[in-house]
Amino acid sequence: MNKFLHLLFLLLLYQAFASACSCDDTSLSLKDSYKYHDFIIHGRVLKKESVSFFNTISKKDLKQLKNSLKWKNKINEIEKFEDTKVEIEVIKTYKGKSKKNRVIIYTSKYNQSCGYQLFSEGFDYIIYAEKDNNLRVLFSLPKRKKDRNMYWTSQCSRTRYFNTKEDENLDKLL
Numbered sequence: 147m148n149k150f151l152h153l154l155f156l157l158l159l160y161q162a163f164a165s166a167c168s169c170d171d172t173s174l175s176l177k178d179s180y181k182y183h184d185f186i187i188h189g190r191v192l193k194k195e196s197v198s199f200f201n202t203i204s205k206k207d208l209k210q211l212k213n214s215l216k217w218k219n220k221i222n223e224i225e226k227f228e229d230t231k232v233e234i235e236v237i238k239t240y241k242g243k244s245k246k247n248r249v250i251i252y253t254s255k256y257n258q259s260c261g262y263q264l265f266s267e268g269f270d271y272i273i274y275a276e277k278d279n280n281l282r283v284l285f286s287l288p289k290r291k292k293d294r295n296m297y298w299t300s301q302c303s304r305t306r307y308f309n310t311k312e313d314e315n316l317d318k319l320l
Contacts, residue, residue, distance in 0.1 A: 167260035169302035185242035189234035199227035270308035
């Protein structure tokens with residue numbers, strides 16, 4: 147079993163750093179994308195920065211991960227995972243709730259890991275996001291609480307530069 151977990155971890159690292167992104171289905175209809183994603187907004191990028199994966203999880207989750215027998219020997223490798231943290235001013239909410247008019251959106255820093263690389267400060271986007279990313283599942287971390295005001299997106303979502311046609315179509319779903 148331990149060899150299997152080690153092999154799985156190496157496979158994940160290989161996929162994250164060496165292979166191209168492969169989305170299951172990037173042709174989801176607007177209606178299906180609306181159903182699938184937890185949070186959909188029109189927002190403006192205020193700030194963008196690189197952060198360690200450890201900065202995207204709670205202190206409690208980090209402690210659980212560091213104490214996990216399954217991952218204890220791989221913490222130094224996991225520490226190298228980087229993500230992009232994007233602070234967004236919420237202009238309009240199509241789905242979900244935010245406690246403030248600003249939210250944090252995370253995405254993988256790496257294109258090979260399906261990170262959304264087109265965020266630029268000052269530009270508007272329609273962002274399709276989820277509460278969690280798939281690394282939480284891999285590391286057996288519990289689902290995050292809904293109220294943390296932070297979400298994840300990827301190039302496999304419909305996230306894109308703002309356009310009025312997408313805005314109008316999303317308004318029809320409300």
